[in-house]
Amino acid sequence: MTRDTPEDAEDTQDDRPVADGGSDTAAGADDVALDPWGSSTVSDYRKLFEEFGIEAFDEVLDEVPNPHYLMRRGVIFGHRDYRPVARALREGEDAAVLSGFMPTGDPHIGHKLVFDEIIWHQEQGADAYGLIADLEAHSARGLSWDEIDDHARDYLLSLLALGFDPEAGELYRQSTNREVQDLAFELGSNARFAEFEGIYGFDGETSVSHMQSVVTQMADILSPQLDEPKPTVIPVGPDQDPHMRLSRDVAARMRYFKVTEAYASFEADDAERDHLAAAYAALEDDVETVRCADAADWLDAEMAPDAARDAAMEKLRAAGAEPLRPRVRFLDRNATDEAFDALVEAVPGEKRRYDEHVDAFEMDHEAAEELAREVEVDNGGYGFLPPSSIYHRFMTGLTGGKMSSSVPASHISLLDDPEDGYDKVQSATTGGRETADLQRELGGEADDCPVYELYAYLLAGDDDEFATEVYEECVGGERLCGGCKEQAAELMREFLEDHQEKRAEMEAVLEDLDIDLDSDRRGIPGDGH
Numbered sequence: 001m002t003r004d005t006p007e008d009a010e011d012t013q014d015d016r017p018v019a020d021g022g023s024d025t026a027a028g029a030d031d032v033a034l035d036p037w038g039s040s041t042v043s044d045y046r047k048l049f050e051e052f053g054i055e056a057f058d059e060v061l062d063e064v065p066n067p068h069y070l071m072r073r074g075v076i077f078g079h080r081d082y083r084p085v086a087r088a089l090r091e092g093e094d095a096a097v098l099s100g101f102m103p104t105g106d107p108h109i110g111h112k113l114v115f116d117e118i119i120w121h122q123e124q125g126a127d128a129y130g131l132i133a134d135l136e137a138h139s140a141r142g143l144s145w146d147e148i149d150d151h152a153r154d155y156l157l158s159l160l161a162l163g164f165d166p167e168a169g170e171l172y173r174q175s176t177n178r179e180v181q182d183l184a185f186e187l188g189s190n191a192r193f194a195e196f197e198g199i200y201g202f203d204g205e206t207s208v209s210h211m212q213s214v215v216t217q218m219a220d221i222l223s224p225q226l227d228e229p230k231p232t233v234i235p236v237g238p239d240q241d242p243h244m245r246l247s248r249d250v251a252a253r254m255r256y257f258k259v260t261e262a263y264a265s266f267e268a269d270d271a272e273r274d275h276l277a278a279a280y281a282a283l284e285d286d287v288e289t290v291r292c293a294d295a296a297d298w299l300d301a302e303m304a305p306d307a308a309r310d311a312a313m314e315k316l317r318a319a320g321a322e323p324l325r326p327r328v329r330f331l332d333r334n335a336t337d338e339a340f341d342a343l344v345e346a347v348p349g350e351k352r353r354y355d356e357h358v359d360a361f362e363m364d365h366e367a368a369e370e371l372a373r374e375v376e377v378d379n380g381g382y383g384f385l386p387p388s389s390i391y392h393r394f395m396t397g398l399t400g401g402k403m404s405s406s407v408p409a410s411h412i413s414l415l416d417d418p419e420d421g422y423d424k425v426q427s428a429t430t431g432g433r434e435t436a437d438l439q440r441e442l443g444g445e446a447d448d449c450p451v452y453e454l455y456a457y458l459l460a461g462d463d464d465e466f467a468t469e470v471y472e473e474c475v476g477g478e479r480l481c482g483g484c485k486e487q488a489a490e491l492m493r494e495f496l497e498d499h500q501e502k503r504a505e506m507e508a509v510l511e512d513l514d515i516d517l518d519s520d521r522r523g524i525p526g527d528g529h
Contacts, residue, residue, distance in 0.1 A: 048238055052245070054078040054391060065090045068120040069462050070113065070392060076235075078391040080244060084231035085388050089124045096224035096232040097121035098129035100174075100217070102137045103151030105405030106413040107158045109458055110395040117235035117390065119163045126233075128169035129224055130159050134519070135174040135216050139209035145521045153510070153517050158414045160509055161502035171515055174216055179226060184212070184219035190253040191215055191246070199242045214243070221247045221387050229373055229383040235390050244389045251384040256335035256376040257343065259368045262359060263324050264292055265352075266315045271308035275299055276316075280324055292319035328368040330358045339379035346375055395457060396450045398428040414503075418496040425454065425489035431474075432481035444474040444481065451481070451488050459491040 048054045057079050061067055063086045070076045088095035099114050101107070107115075122128035132152040137143045143151075156171060164171075174180060196202040196211055221243070224232045234244060252258070262268070263276040279295035282302070287294070296316035303309050316324075330347070332340055344353050349362030360368060373383040397403040397410030404410050412421045431449030433439040446452040452474060460467035473479035510517075 048078060048241070048391070052241055054080055054238070054241065057082075057390065060086060063087070063090070065124060068116065069460075069464060069467075070116060070457070072464060073456050073467065074393075075113065075457055076117070076390050076392045078238070079389065080241075080248075080391075081386055081388040082233060082390055084385065085126075085233045088231045089121075089126065092125060094127070094228070094230040095121075095125070096127040096129065096230055097235065098131070098220065098224050098232060099235050100131040100133040100136075100220055101155045102133040102141065103148050103155055104137055104141050104143060105151065106415050107151075107155045108403065108405060108411040108413045109454075110403045110411060111155070112158075112162065112414065112458065113392045113395070114235050115159050115162045115164070117392070118159070121233065121235075122165060122169055123163075127224060127230075128164065130156070130164060130169065130171050131177075131220055132156070132171075132173045133213075133217065133220070135209075136213040139207060139213045145519045149517055149519050154415060156510055156515070156517075157503045157506050158499070160506040161499055166509065166513055171513060173515065173519075174220065175519065175521065176516055177223075180216065180219045180223050183223060183226065184216045187218050187222070187250050187254065188212075188215045190250050191218070195246065195249075199246055214246070217243050218247045218250055222251055222382075222384055225382065225384050229377065229385045231385055231388060233388045233390060235392065237394055238391045241389070241391070244387065248386045251386055253333070254382055254384055255333055255372075256339050256379070256381045256383075257372040258331040258333050259365060259372050260329050260331065261365065262327050262329040264316070264319050264322055265354065265359075266319060268312065268315065269308070272312040272315070275303060275309050275312040276324065277326075278303070279316075280326065283324075290324040292316040292322045292324050295324050325361065327352075327359045327361045328363050328365055330360070330368065330372055332356045334381075335376070336379060339375060339381065342379055343372065343375045346371055396453055398424055398450050400429050400450070412492065412496075414496070414499060416496060418493040418500070421496045422489040422493040425451065425492050426485055428454075428485065430481045430485065436480055439480055440477040443477040444479065446471045446474040449474070451485055454488050454492065459488055459495065 049056060055078060057071060057076050058074070060079060060082050061071060063083060064071060065086070068076070085095050087093075097118055099118055101111065101114070118128055118130055132148075132155065134145075134148045134152060137148050137151075138145065152173065159171075160166065172180070191214075193202070193211070196206075196214065200214070202211060221232075221234055224230065234240075236244065261273060261277075263273065263280060268276060276295065279298045280290055282298055283290045283294060293316065296313045299309055299313050299316070330343060335343070340358075344351070344358055347358060347360045347363070349360070351361065352359040363371070373385075377383040395403045395411075397407065398412070399407070399410050401410065409424065409427075412424050416424070428451050430451050431445035431447065433442055433444060452471065455470045456467050460470070470479065470484070474484065
């Protein structure tokens with residue numbers, strides 16, 4: 001790729017700084033509501049950590065082997081429970097990656113982020129799955145099956161051209177994958193309309209097919225674990241987090257057993273268990289056997305009153321002289337009688353069996369989780385691990401705002417003629433100052449520049465030094481927008497030329513794959529909502 005700024009580049013600036021390519025996205029966007037089918041962006045990614053429990057990816061980066069440049073540069077900014085996946089990749093254990101594409105338009109450079117994330121995980125040893133969300137496209141967006149067929153081919157060709165290995169991975173369409181549809185039916189028994197109302201805002205006008213597509217997407221997310229439970233990551237934009245939260249909840253409900261910590265025969269919630277743990281730790285060295293009534297007295301004397309303390313005291317006093325001892329508890333959620341009996345038999349050492357749970361006194365929590373999953377799978381259950389997710393920033397559109405498939409000028413399609421890609425970059429807004437003199441004096445605002453995003457997300461590739469050089473030259477006033485855009489436009493033209501050559505090479509590969517791209521389905525076109 002050409003990386004020297006042309007000497008004859010125009011020494012000009014754009015009229016004004018527009019859009020944002022750094023920590024935020026388009027101004028005025030909804031900073032909390034996440035709509036998988038809407039067009040909202042996220043105005044402050046930090047809010048996602050507070051509102052939805054997404055963890056900063058920086059906190060897990062050191063645990064990732066050979067991290068992708070999107071991880072290193074903060075484009076992948078957050079995760080939910082990614083550590084099991086990172087550990088599996090480090091240790092050469094089984095893991096999986098899956099993401100889907102709703103074929104509503106041409107694949108563009110924003111979609112390339114997800115393509116790259118799937119391919120990188122595959123290269124690190126994960127089982128890789130790419131799916132065409134055609135049922136969702138038809139039900140939620142109202143696309144005809146002919147339109148879906150055309151777009152599906154384009155997405156798959158680009159994924160293959162970028163390096164997806166179809167022999168080591170799996171590509172499929174929702175509508176033709178019977179295993180996924182069967183799993184969706186089973187998952188649907190543990191999903192409720194009230195959840196769809198609360199999470200997605202569904203109401204009496206929402207079509208049943210749209211609701212069905214949500215359950216199908218949960219099945220997609222969990223399908224890599226059908227053969228065996230394994231850490232699985234779903235790379236997505238933050239707008240897809242509602243699907244991840246619901247999938248994790250439903251996966252837990254499908255489990256035969258829930259493993260918790262416990263201290264007595266009665267049940268306690270997390271806050272109450274914290275009080276039980278504190279009482280036991282305070283008393284265990286002073287008496288041979290800690291009794292529940294003694295723990296209640298200690299809480300009454302030593303802990304400030306609150307609802308959890310008072311509830312724990314009430315349960316302790318009801319238990320009276322029962323010993324208070326730490327143990328691991330297996331709660332029966334959906335187990336068959338045979339599975340419950342098998343679990344009781346498999347628990348080693350001292351144990352107590354009750355009608356709906358088993359207490360083990362000589363196991364730690366991790367070993368108990370492994371045993372519960374093993375017994376479940378051996379007795380016909382799924383044993384799902386909670387699916388993990390990583391979240392990348394939305395790419396800013398070349399004209400400002402969110403990059404959108406429905407606004408051609410805002411994005412560069414992976415199918416664009418290379419000259420058109422060149423022209424779009426040349427016409428893009430920037431984070432530059434009003435004049436070249438001000439740019440030299442004050443420096444540019446690379447964090448608010450769609451063109452710098454092109455370097456960081458795509459054009460610099462794996463070369464962190466080059467991406468840093470562009471940034472520092474911009475904010476230091478050495479790099480002017482005319483020359484910077486010329487360089488980016490040249491690199492984009494080269495990328496598109498190379499990508500489309502590879503797409504042409506992949507035509508024969510795609511034809512040989514066992515995936516039907518000529519659907520004979522019939523449907524009613526129009527709004528699927």
